[in-house]
Amino acid sequence: MSATEQIIHPAATVHPIDNLLRADRFPHILCPGCGIGTVIHGYAHAIAASGLSEDRHVCVSGIGCSGRAAGYVNVDSYHSTHGRALPFALGIAVHKPELNVTVISGDGDLTAIGGNHLIHAARRNVNLNVICINNFNYGMTGGQVGPTTPVGAKGSTAPRGAVEQPFNLPYLAKATGAAFVARWTVLHVREFQDAVLRAMNKNGFSFIEVLAPCPTSFGRANNIGDGLHEVEIYRERCVIENGAQNLEELDIDLIDASKPITVGNFVDIDRKPFIE
Amino acid sequence: MSEAESNVRREPMDLAKAQVPVGRVHIISERCKQCNFCINYCPTKVLEYSPETNAKGYHFPLVAAGKETSCVHCRFCDLICPELAIFTTEMTDEDKAEFGIDGS
Numbered sequence: 001m002s003a004t005e006q007i008i009h010p011a012a013t014v015h016p017i018d019n020l021l022r023a024d025r026f027p028h029i030l031c032p033g034c035g036i037g038t039v040i041h042g043y044a045h046a047i048a049a050s051g052l053s054e055d056r057h058v059c060v061s062g063i064g065c066s067g068r069a070a071g072y073v074n075v076d077s078y079h080s081t082h083g084r085a086l087p088f089a090l091g092i093a094v095h096k097p098e099l100n101v102t103v104i105s106g107d108g109d110l111t112a113i114g115g116n117h118l119i120h121a122a123r124r125n126v127n128l129n130v131i132c133i134n135n136f137n138y139g140m141t142g143g144q145v146g147p148t149t150p151v152g153a154k155g156s157t158a159p160r161g162a163v164e165q166p167f168n169l170p171y172l173a174k175a176t177g178a179a180f181v182a183r184w185t186v187l188h189v190r191e192f193q194d195a196v197l198r199a200m201n202k203n204g205f206s207f208i209e210v211l212a213p214c215p216t217s218f219g220r221a222n223n224i225g226d227g228l229h230e231v232e233i234y235r236e237r238c239v240i241e242n243g244a245q246n247l248e249e250l251d252i253d254l255i256d257a258s259k260p261i262t263v264g265n266f267v268d269i270d271r272k273p274f275i276e
Numbered sequence: 277m278s279e280a281e282s283n284v285r286r287e288p289m290d291l292a293k294a295q296v297p298v299g300r301v302h303i304i305s306e307r308c309k310q311c312n313f314c315i316n317y318c319p320t321k322v323l324e325y326s327p328e329t330n331a332k333g334y335h336f337p338l339v340a341a342g343k344e345t346s347c348v349h350c351r352f353c354d355l356i357c358p359e360l361a362i363f364t365t366e367m368t369d370e371d372k373a374e375f376g377i378d379g380s
């Protein structure tokens with residue numbers, strides 16, 4: 001037996017965090033190099049670190065590749081209709097304030113189809129942890145451009161490049177009243193988990209944007225060869241600026257290589273929560 | 277920092293006492309989808325692709341020959357893996373004996 005074989009024997013079949021996930025459904029449906037799996041993984045670690053038992057956590061998601069999250073976590077979860085993760089989660093948070101409700105969904109589901117719910121849940125400061133996985137397009141349906149697609153980025157509905165100004169999600173969340181706002185990427189695994197934990201401990205509306213590669217749809221249309229290539233873009237261009245005040249200037253331009261991508265925990269304020 | 281200062285090499289005060297943990301890598305090969313995250317971002321370049329593939333046709337990471345004791349148990353490969361296909365544990369005394377590392 002070679003040393004290489006030795007070190008992985010006995011070959012593992014169970015990951016230490018498997019108890020918080022529906023490991024019987026693994027390998028999951030997501031594409032190779034997709035960042036959504038890393039986000040689900042990070043959420044599971046945050047649950048473990050929260051000190052609350054699994055039955056105090058609830059996960060709600062909407063439709064799309066990111067919406068698959070609710071199907072892979074081993075806590076009570078609900079896979080809502082398109083864009084309606086937030087109103088469903090709001091119902092749970094109001095009826096059972098003792099639960100820690102996390103919404104994991106995509107940029108399209110949360111900010112386009114469910115955009116109205118987002119601004120009003122933030123305005124009301126409902127005690128929710130929103131993890132918005134931003135991969136800059138509608139991945140599941142074939143790479144249509146959405147409200148987060150950078151100007152100039154190509155998509156199946158914009159073969160010559162998107163022309164509309166995208167949302168700057170942390171700025172939107174702050175402006176509409178979120179008590180905690182952060183932006184990280186799937187490369188910032190520890191910072192992201194820490195932000196999710198802070199969101200879980202916050203009595204108020206928390207919004208975490210997490211950038212994730214979608215090599216199959218967004219990557220293919222934009223000469224980003226695979227998931228690693230996009231994560232390398234994050235590594236080269238991300239600048240951490242916790243507490244940044246100038247959120248309105250921190251748009252993400254994934255296409256223009258000269259522009260930094262600012263990440264960090266931006267907002268952490270105390271505001272009257274919806275339910276006290 | 278002035279130029280003179282930046283020329284002074286700074287060392288942690290407890291460098292002599294500091295223990296670098298040694299990790300043991302565990303791979304759930306059937307889950308891997310060959311995304312390369314773990315191999316690329318391992319700070320001590322412990323991992324490389326297997327010559328063989330799993331049932332879905334993906335090459336999965338293995339510990340490279342000669343790197344059996346190089347893992348520092350930073351857990352980055354684990355935390356970034358989208359498939360939960362890899363994790364590390366700190367080597368126990370038995371593990372260390374197996375790999376011929378001085379356990380003291």
Ligand code: SF4
Nearest residue numbers: 030031034065139214
């Ligand atoms: S289409 Fe994109 S977002 Fe969906 S699973 Fe594949 S890589 Fe991930």
Ligand code: SF4
Nearest residue numbers: 318347348350351353
């Ligand atoms: S724990 Fe760190 S050092 Fe060990 S294999 Fe993983 S990434 Fe490399």
Ligand code: SF4
Nearest residue numbers: 308309311312314357
């Ligand atoms: S990060 Fe996970 S899925 Fe990607 S190559 Fe490594 S073990 Fe395989």
